[in-house]
Amino acid sequence: GGPQNTLDEPVWETAKRDLRRICKNLVMVVFPFKDRSQQSAALRNWDLWGPMIFTLGLATTLSLGAQTASKTFSLVFALVSMGAIVLTVNVVLLGGTIGFFQSLCLLGYCLFPMDVAAIVCVTVKIMLVRWIVVPVMIVWASWASIPFVGGAVPANRRALAVFPLVLLYTAVGWLALIT
């Protein structure tokens, strides 16, 4: 349930509570080493700070290495945000039981591996390293998000929901690769 009476709590309490929630969500989504079944319950405390930070980070990192910084930045940011929204609508249209903001939150947090990939690609010039890191990160991001998305839709439509997801991460990975 919600907080009892938070109207008069000190400002720091609110800030700490939100920060703690971001960390918890990140660990739940991206490093799920424990039991997966409680994850959908855990993501009930969705927040959009994580996705915002990761999307901004991704766009910034990718624009650092590009020629036209501002265009790349806008492109990546718009691509990722639109992609997340379209994917969410896709899940909802396929009869999924995931909430709109929950899904956005999830997809945003799963960008974390792509952030890592982007940082590696921008700092390391050796193509071989990039070709190893990017697919690994794509797999990690997909592995983190597929159970949520796949579990929310009926079994016969799972592929329809999962395919665009992998496509989005692959597109982002490609952008990172060619920087």
Added chain:
Amino acid sequence: MADTLPQTTAPTPVAVEQPSYAHPVAAFFLFFFKAAAVFIYIFCGWFGTDFVINFCTITFLLVCDFWTVKNVSGRLMVGLRWWNEVSEMGGSDWKFESLEEGQRAVNKKDSFVFWTLLYATPAVWCALGFIAILKLNIDYLLLVIIAVLLSGANLMGYLKCSKAAQNQIKGRFNSLFASGLRAYMFSGRS
């Protein structure tokens, strides 16, 4: 639970006239983040910095503003709060919290400043958005969209919250009225 923001004017009791702001620090921050975001947006050409840095700075200010309005200013200045919870079925529940009767009076000036800024912010960003469309400045349009979404969300949240609070008060008034009526009918009569 005392609120810990320093106040330069002491809060006066309910019965007495409240000529000054009860939460000047909160009012200042409410204004500061919004004004800084708009200011930097309009004048970022003069600073000569990179688009990416501008975007991130303005987004950071917008996010700070959103968080401050939602969690701090609303609470302190008008005693309202809204948030969202996801229920078992995956449906989202919008929850509202408002001051109980007589818990703390809402300062008229604070309320005026709060609601004015709340309405003004999306309006200003929409206007800036039109200008950006006219100038065909797609990059900055992205930023304006974010600004409109964030400030609009706060506006909607608080509007719904205040409606919920008013309904709550009406409901309580009705039940008080009903119990008073009952008491009157069954007492003082032999």
